[in-house]
Amino acid sequence: MxxxxxxxxxxxxxxxxxxxxxxFFAIEVIPGDPAxxxxxxxxxxxxxxxxxxxxxxNVPTHQRYLNWITGMVQGDFGTSYTYRxxxxxxxxxxxxISLPLALYALTLxxxxxxxxxxxxxxxxxxxxxxxxxGVTQLGVAVPNFWFAMxxxxxxxxxxxxxxxxxxxxxxxxxxxxMKSLTLPAVALALPQASILARVMRSALIDTLGEDxxxxxxxxxxxxxxxxWRHALRNALxxxxxxxxxxxxxxxxxxxxxxxxxFLPGIGRLVFQSITQRxxxxxxxxxxxxxxxxxxxxxxxxxxxxxxxxxxRGAR
Amino acid sequence: xxxxxxxxxxTAQPALWRKALASRNLMIGAALTLFFAGxxxxxxxWTPYSVTxxxxxxxxxxxxxxxxxxxxxxxxxxxxxxxVGARASIAVAIVAVGIGMGLGVPxxxxxxxxxxxxxxxxxxxxxxxxxxxxxxxxxxxxxAIWGPGAVNAIIAIGIFNVPVFARLTRGAALSxxxxxxxxxxxxxxxxxxxxxxxxxLPNVANLLIVQGTIQFSLGILAEAALSYVGLGTxxxxxxxxxxxxxxxxxxxxSPHLAVIPGLAIVxxxxxxxxxxxxxxxxxxxxxxxxx
Numbered sequence: 001m002x003x004x005x006x007x008x009x010x011x012x013x014x015x016x017x018x019x020x021x022x023x024f025f026a027i028e029v030i031p032g033d034p035a036x037x038x039x040x041x042x043x044x045x046x047x048x049x050x051x052x053x054x055x056x057x058n059v060p061t062h063q064r065y066l067n068w069i070t071g072m073v074q075g076d077f078g079t080s081y082t083y084r085x086x087x088x089x090x091x092x093x094x095x096x097i098s099l100p101l102a103l104y105a106l107t108l109x110x111x112x113x114x115x116x117x118x119x120x121x122x123x124x125x126x127x128x129x130x131x132x133x134g135v136t137q138l139g140v141a142v143p144n145f146w147f148a149m150x151x152x153x154x155x156x157x158x159x160x161x162x163x164x165x166x167x168x169x170x171x172x173x174x175x176x177x178m179k180s181l182t183l184p185a186v187a188l189a190l191p192q193a194s195i196l197a198r199v200m201r202s203a204l205i206d207t208l209g210e211d212x213x214x215x216x217x218x219x220x221x222x223x224x225x226x227x228w229r230h231a232l233r234n235a236l237x238x239x240x241x242x243x244x245x246x247x248x249x250x251x252x253x254x255x256x257x258x259x260x261x262f263l264p265g266i267g268r269l270v271f272q273s274i275t276q277r278x279x280x281x282x283x284x285x286x287x288x289x290x291x292x293x294x295x296x297x298x299x300x301x302x303x304x305x306x307x308x309x310x311x312r313g314a315r
Numbered sequence: 316x317x318x319x320x321x322x323x324x325x326t327a328q329p330a331l332w333r334k335a336l337a338s339r340n341l342m343i344g345a346a347l348t349l350f351f352a353g354x355x356x357x358x359x360x361w362t363p364y365s366v367t368x369x370x371x372x373x374x375x376x377x378x379x380x381x382x383x384x385x386x387x388x389x390x391x392x393x394x395x396x397x398x399v400g401a402r403a404s405i406a407v408a409i410v411a412v413g414i415g416m417g418l419g420v421p422x423x424x425x426x427x428x429x430x431x432x433x434x435x436x437x438x439x440x441x442x443x444x445x446x447x448x449x450x451x452x453x454x455x456x457x458x459a460i461w462g463p464g465a466v467n468a469i470i471a472i473g474i475f476n477v478p479v480f481a482r483l484t485r486g487a488a489l490s491x492x493x494x495x496x497x498x499x500x501x502x503x504x505x506x507x508x509x510x511x512x513x514x515x516l517p518n519v520a521n522l523l524i525v526q527g528t529i530q531f532s533l534g535i536l537a538e539a540a541l542s543y544v545g546l547g548t549x550x551x552x553x554x555x556x557x558x559x560x561x562x563x564x565x566x567x568x569s570p571h572l573a574v575i576p577g578l579a580i581v582x583x584x585x586x587x588x589x590x591x592x593x594x595x596x597x598x599x600x601x602x603x604x605x606x
Contacts, residue, residue: 015444022444026456141532141584143539146559146577153570252451256540260563271544274459282459286452293447 004305012298019290020072024065027283033057038081038277051081055280077284082276087284090269097167098258098265101181102250105188110243112193117200117239122227124205132197139194144253148187148260155183165262184257192246192253199242203235210234237308244300248293334597341593347586351579355401364392366399366553375569385571387561393572396553397579403465403554404583407547408534410469412527415476420523422477423484424515428507430489439485442478450475450537454546465554468547472537476530483526487519521598525591532587539580555580 028034035051036043052058055078056067071078077087120132156164162183168176207213208231216226255267262268266285273281335341363383370390377385384393426438448456454471461467488511491497500510541547542556550557555576562572 011440014440015447018444019447023456026460030460137588138581138585141536141581141588143536143543143556143559143577143580145540145543146573146580149559149563149566149573150577153566153573157567248447248449252449255451256544259544267544270455274455277459279459282455286456289449289452290447293449297443297447 001305001309005302008298008301008305012294015294016291019294020069020287021065023283023287023290024068027279027286028064029061034279038279040277054079055081072284072287078280080273080278080281082273082278083281087281090281091266091284091288094264094266094269096170097181097263098251098254098267100178101184101188101257101263101265102247102254104178104181104185105192105250105254106243106247108185108189109193109196109246112189113196113200116193116197118204118227118232120197120201121204121208122224129201132201136194136197139190140198142190144187144191145256145260147190148184148257151183151187152260165260167263180261181263184254184261184263187260188250188253188257192250196239196242196246200235200239203238204231207231207235237304240303240307241300244296244303247296248289251289251292331597335593338593338597340589341597344586344589344591344593347582348590351401351583351586352405354398355405358395358398358402362392362395362398364395366391366395367551375565375572377569377571384575385569387558387572388565388569391553393558393575396558397555397575400553400555400558400576401579401583403542403548403552404535404538404580407465407468407472407538408531411472411476411534411537412530414469414473415480415530416523416527419477419480419482420484420516423481423486424488424511426481426485427488427492427515428511430492435485438481442481445474445478448475451541451546454541458546463546463549465548465552468538468541471541471546472534475537476534479530480523480526483522484519487522488515491515491518521594525595525598528587528591528594532584532591535580535584535587 033048033052035048035055035057039048039051056064059067068078075088077091079085080087080090083090116132116136120129123129152164155161163180166180168180170177204227208227210231213226213231216230217223221229254265255270257263258265258267259271266288270282270285272278273285368391370386373382373386373390374388375386376382376390379385382392382394384397386392387396422438422442426435429435450471453474454467457467457470492515497510497514500514505513538547538554539556539559542554543560545557545560547556548554558576559573562569562576566573
């Protein structure tokens with residue numbers, strides 16, 4: 001296990017280095033002179049020189065990349081050109097909305113998908129199964145931001161249960177803050193829950209057909225006992241993988257859903273930065289998102305190998 | 316041997332068609348997909364009104380005999396915009412699937428032919444790396460450098476499709492490389508590249524068609540999301556995602572502006588997904604039995 005973990009860790013480090021190089025190259029090398037790009041074509045020569053100095057553009061490219069990487073490792077993401085404040089602080093502030101939103105959605109999606117998938121598998125072929133499959137088929141086809149808009153019309157405008165957008169802020173207390181994240185989280189969770197319920201159902205049906213379930217039944221276990229004690233645990237392995245993969249979609253989805261609800265999260269930050277040509281912020285946010293995906297997948301791989309020892313030698 | 320195979324195919328073909336016609340999923344899915352594809356094609360030669368024609372006097376109307384689906388805040392006919400919008404959605408998704416298949420399938424075949432080798436390792440690790448960049452992140456990167464546009468959406472979704480097809484192709488090809496008929500081809504002196512093209516590819520084609528349908532529907536959803544946040548198709552070209560973005564401030568007074576483009580997306584994606592399910596059952600009856 002330790003050897004496997006070490007190998008995976010080495011590959012994690014390589015992935016992070018290559019990903020950071022790709023992002024650095026795309027943002028800082030392809031546009032030519034980032035300072036000129038950020039200031040536009042009418043920029044004065046002395047302003048440009050000042051910005052180049054401030055951004056540390058006067059050193060060779062590879063040195064800039066190394067400076068960027070070492071800065072990030074130490075928590076220094078540079079200074080935003082438009083806001084004149086440290087990028088790390090700006091991201092940190094907004095992460096307190098985007099990350100809880102993604103986790104809230106992940107929790108909701110799991111809470112919806114598990115019972116739905118288990119029930120559908122247990123009563124395979126019944127009207128309930130058909131219902132779950134029908135609803136999830138629709139759930140996969142609905143764009144989450146559109147579902148969010150429909151929920152705003154119903155729950156915010158007509159029923160007035162929730163506000164149509166904005167964030168109460170964590171200073172207002174846990175529950176008011178969570179309340180303003182509820183509609184966004186539900187919208188984000190719907191397609192993910194649909195996918196997860198389908199995976200849960202088919203994994204469980206596959207497992208229920210295995211020999212060890214027949215043995216368990218032959219030992220005298222009821223169908224329900226065999227399912228809860230043996231099938232569920234084994235069916236969880238593919239389900240966990242999907243949950244891990246979904247995390248990246250949830251982070252990306254959160255960026256889009258934030259636009260529907262006017263939430264001041266990472267999404268707002270990155271779109272504002274794009275229009276203001278604040279490359280430092282865009283670069284840092286993109287790196288952060290990619291970092292999150294790579295690290296979560298690493299964690300899932302480790303959890304996977306821990307649950308199922310056969311997988312340790314597989315790669 | 317090849318003659319015998321041909322015989323089997325010749326007898327299997329009509330049965331496949333009959334099964335296709337009997338598959339409810341496939342028929343409903345194909346009907347929905349053809350409907351929207353037909354609308355997109357029709358929009359090249361005819362739309363009820365011009366999509367750039369602004370008519371403020373007729374703004375924000377609900378469905379009527381003149382405007383079947385109503386008008387937007389500029390008085391533009393929504394049906395016409397949906398028809399032209401279908402064009403953008405379908406075109407972006409098709410090209411993105413094309414990029415994914417065009418690059419992913421050869422990479423997957425090469426990795427499988429080189430299984431266990433350095434090339435295989437490089438391709439698979441490269442795949443993992445691309446997987447770490449969701450379409451939205453790629454679109455953000457491209458837009459930050461070159462500005463927004465439909466081409467960004469195509470590239471972003473296309474790049475994300477590459478590892479999907481590469482992995483699928485490699486996985487399916489790996490099991491084929493162990494089969495006797497491939498061994499026979501090797502004994503006959505065929506090289507890895509020729510075997511990949513002549514024997515492996517035809518045998519994974521069904522799988523690729525099914526996955527292509529799924530990626531097509533995901534592409535439609537992704538294009539809508541990118542256009543919605545302003546990274547995809549740009550004005551004045553109508554697109555479903557941007558119609559939704561424009562409707563957002565008017566949703567209180569004119570909810571139909573938000574409902575109609577959304578329904579168009581849902582029905583198209585649903586159609587493609589049902590078609591994908593139907594095709595999978597059709598090509599691989601074992602899966603149907605197992606479900």
